[in-house]
Amino acid sequence: MTISKPLFVYLQRPDTGEWVTVGRYARQRDDEPGMFMYAPSYIDARLPWSVDPVNLPLIGGIEHLAQRYRGLHDVLRDTCPDTWGRQLLQREYQLPDNAHDSDYLRIARNGDRWGALATGAARKPSIDALRSPKLQQLDGLVEELQAMSERRPPVDARLRKMLMSTPSMGGARPKGTLRDGEDYWLVKPIMQSDVADIPRLEHFTLKWGTASGLNFAQSVHHQVGGAPSVVRVLRFDRKADRRKMAISAASLLSAEYPGGLRAGWSYPLLAQILQRIGAPLRDQIELFDRMVFNAIVGNDDDHPRNHAAIYDIQEKRWRLSPAFDVVPNPEMEPKALAMQVSAGRFDITREAVLADAELFGFKDQNEAELHLDALLDTIASAFPTVQAELPAELSTLLRDRLANGMRQLAARTTKYP
Ligand SMILES: Nc1ncnc2c1ncn2[C@@H]1O[C@H](COP(=O)(O)OP(=O)(O)O)[C@@H](O)[C@H]1O
Ligand SMILES: [Mg+2]
Numbered sequence: 001m002t003i004s005k006p007l008f009v010y011l012q013r014p015d016t017g018e019w020v021t022v023g024r025y026a027r028q029r030d031d032e033p034g035m036f037m038y039a040p041s042y043i044d045a046r047l048p049w050s051v052d053p054v055n056l057p058l059i060g061g062i063e064h065l066a067q068r069y070r071g072l073h074d075v076l077r078d079t080c081p082d083t084w085g086r087q088l089l090q091r092e093y094q095l096p097d098n099a100h101d102s103d104y105l106r107i108a109r110n111g112d113r114w115g116a117l118a119t120g121a122a123r124k125p126s127i128d129a130l131r132s133p134k135l136q137q138l139d140g141l142v143e144e145l146q147a148m149s150e151r152r153p154p155v156d157a158r159l160r161k162m163l164m165s166t167p168s169m170g171g172a173r174p175k176g177t178l179r180d181g182e183d184y185w186l187v188k189p190i191m192q193s194d195v196a197d198i199p200r201l202e203h204f205t206l207k208w209g210t211a212s213g214l215n216f217a218q219s220v221h222h223q224v225g226g227a228p229s230v231v232r233v234l235r236f237d238r239k240a241d242r243r244k245m246a247i248s249a250a251s252l253l254s255a256e257y258p259g260g261l262r263a264g265w266s267y268p269l270l271a272q273i274l275q276r277i278g279a280p281l282r283d284q285i286e287l288f289d290r291m292v293f294n295a296i297v298g299n300d301d302d303h304p305r306n307h308a309a310i311y312d313i314q315e316k317r318w319r320l321s322p323a324f325d326v327v328p329n330p331e332m333e334p335k336a337l338a339m340q341v342s343a344g345r346f347d348i349t350r351e352a353v354l355a356d357a358e359l360f361g362f363k364d365q366n367e368a369e370l371h372l373d374a375l376l377d378t379i380a381s382a383f384p385t386v387q388a389e390l391p392a393e394l395s396t397l398l399r400d401r402l403a404n405g406m407r408q409l410a411a412r413t414t415k416y417p
Contacts (some may be wrong), residue, residue: 004238004358005324007106008135009036010098010125012116012311013241019118019125022051027077027102027147033071034102036064043289049245049311051075051117053277053318067254072101082258082277082305083327084174084389085167093166097297111164112177114239115237115246116311129241129310131162135180138222142189142230147190149174168307171325178232185220185232194259196330196394199231204389205297205326206233209381212375216287221389236310236313236322246321249307249342252277257305266340267291268359274320281361283320288368289375290323291341295348296379296405297398299326300334328401369411376410 012020022042027034036056050058052075055067056145066073072080080101081089082350089095089107105408110118111130118127132237133141137159142161154160163176177189190199200221209216217232237244250257255264271284294302308321336346350372355370383402387395 012034014245014311019127021125022125027071030176036073042280052247052251055254068256069101076105076250077101078248079115079117081108081167082170083172084226088164088167109165113168114241123267132177132179133162135178140256141176141187142180142228144176145189163256164180184235184238186235187232189230190228197229198327202327203231204386205328207386207389208382209293209323209326212379212387215286215322217324224276233324245311247309248305250304251310253304255304257303268342268356271360278317279319284361290307292353292375292385293379294337295409296402297328298334299402300329300337303338332403348408368404373411374405
């Protein structure tokens with residue numbers, strides 16, 4: 001499919017909540033890159049927000065050509081579904097396997113879209129409100145998501161319709177958004193193909209991160225009686241009718257995910273970019289800490305679409321988002337992370353995680369080593385405080401993982417039980 005008509009891009013202003021047309025996207029032919037241009041009205045209004053502070057500087061009259069995703073701009077790609085949502089849309093709209101990313105951008109609705117961007121064919125913003133199930137419908141939602149993933153007919157036709165009209169969130173796992181008061185929660189149930197109780201493991205790990213003093217997304221785990229295990233994670237990009245601007249680390253790194261070259265996937269590089277776009281030093285350090293945490297727990301699915309930044313309107317700057325999708329690999333103990341821990345190195349070793357410490361804002365190696373040792377202590381002492389969230393089998397797995405992680409990352413002289 002080819003976009004010849006422009007697709008208008010809307011932004012919910014982070015200050016007033018008003019929707020404005022921020023620009024337009026167009027792609028004339030399949031073999032041409034897409035073009036994004038800020039709307040003259042947006043430039044004239046002198047609003048300060050670039051939709052992508054790295055790749056789309058706020059300059060009027062310029063046609064920004066897309067460098068990746070076969071011609072879709074990174075930050076627009078961020079608002080598209082990944083494997084799960086695409087599966088739903090592909091089935092509903094009979095899209096070919098090689099459908100362009102921009103087809104998904106156009107078809108996926110704005111209701112549940114990630115961040116504060118939306119799209120439409122009209123010059124003036126028109127945003128459908130998110131109609132999402134309520135917390136009381138959690139059981140039904142889980143059952144419906146499982147039926148969808150197994151290609152069974154609807155259990156509840158209304159719920160199925162609701163879920164089919166909200167396929168925009170990224171990621172591979174089946175998921176839906178539910179509303180509880182002013183909060184929105186991402187719901188991720190267990191699936192038949194799971195080799196372990198992934199929702200419980202995800203919930204446990206988010207709690208462990210929080211107990212280690214890190215900024216991890218809030219989550220709740222449900223499993224009553226014989227009901228399926230499900231985790232819900234608080235959406236940090238939504239509150240009531242307000243959306244927060246969000247950008248993936250893939251976009252910040254000008255790297256493509258999925259696909260793309262791992263050469264650009266890098267924690268120290270991301271730390272530097274965070275600094276460049278105005279995030280405070282503590283976010284760079286937090287990123288270092290998350291890298292170490294991922295190394296310890298063996299989360300090697302820490303790819304650049306599993307990190308993000310959000311715009312904080314009170315502070316008027318970009319901040320590292322809360323950590324999400326942090327799940328230890330349940331099948332094997334990873335020796336390396338998905339992103340580089342220092343230039344050219346992915347390995348989980350003390351030497352590698354410290355090699356580029358200055359790029360995270362540490363004064364010198366000595367300061368970084370002291371910080372790392374204190375962090376390892378904190379992570380290790382937080383484990384028993386959250387261990388009760390796990391069944392025996394997973395608890396043993398994670399205890400061994402922690403012990404091995406400590407052996408790789410702690411100084412030789414440190415003894416951990
Ligand atoms: N707590 C959250 N708040 C807002 N957006 C989130 C949150 N968690 C995940 N996301 C967004 O949803 C996408 C999919 O969620 P994720 O937990 O990564 O699912 P999966 O396990 O399928 O990869 C992420 O890439 C991110 O864009
Ligand atoms: Mg993910």
